[in-house]
Amino acid sequence: NAGVMQNPRHLVRRRGQEARLRCSPMKGHSHVYWYRQLPEEGLKFMVYLQKENIIDESGMPKERFSAEFPKEGPSILRIQQVVRGDSAAYFCASSSSGGYNEQFFGPGTRLTVL
């Protein structure tokens, strides 16, 4: 059973470009969480999605950031008009239900904004 997959693993963008990060949850998992890890810091919650629904986006910046988890395909975290402060590692985690269940983390996408 493949684990959580994220791609790309490394992404370099210039200021003002768009960054698109993908997360494929574990097979059978329909719940996805996105977290951001700034350098030398812990992970901070961004958004929680179920298939076709955003359940909790309380950690998402109000502007430039959006997330989706379509019926088919991976979850996407999109950052428009990136700035240097967006440079971070972005991790997604998946679980099989919204009740208490372990979250399995992907290897992360490391975004560098030049």
Add this chain to the structure above:
Amino acid sequence: GNSVTQMEGPVTLSEEAFLTINCTYTATGYPSLFWYVQYPGEGLQLLLKATKADDKGSNKGFEATYRKETTSFHLEKGSVQVSDSAVYFCALSRKDNFNKFYFGSGTKLNVKP
């Protein structure tokens, strides 16, 4: 609100030394508590967890006890190995808050031969 505070690193130990990494939390309700480990360039791996007061989580020689009276979940290992070198994160989640994690800032552990 919900938050986790853990001791700052780096922590440097010799092989076979005793390890303690302190973690305290603030939460409303009844959180579950976790320790995750992150090796360089990788994602987080669950090390152990405890879901209610006085529970002890254990795995690979690591232990942590959920202490509600002191709101703590300190990580311990009796004899560390070089392969334990990594960053350790304490975290909490609540069922009534979508199970999203609140992480501490991480503690880097360096174990020298």
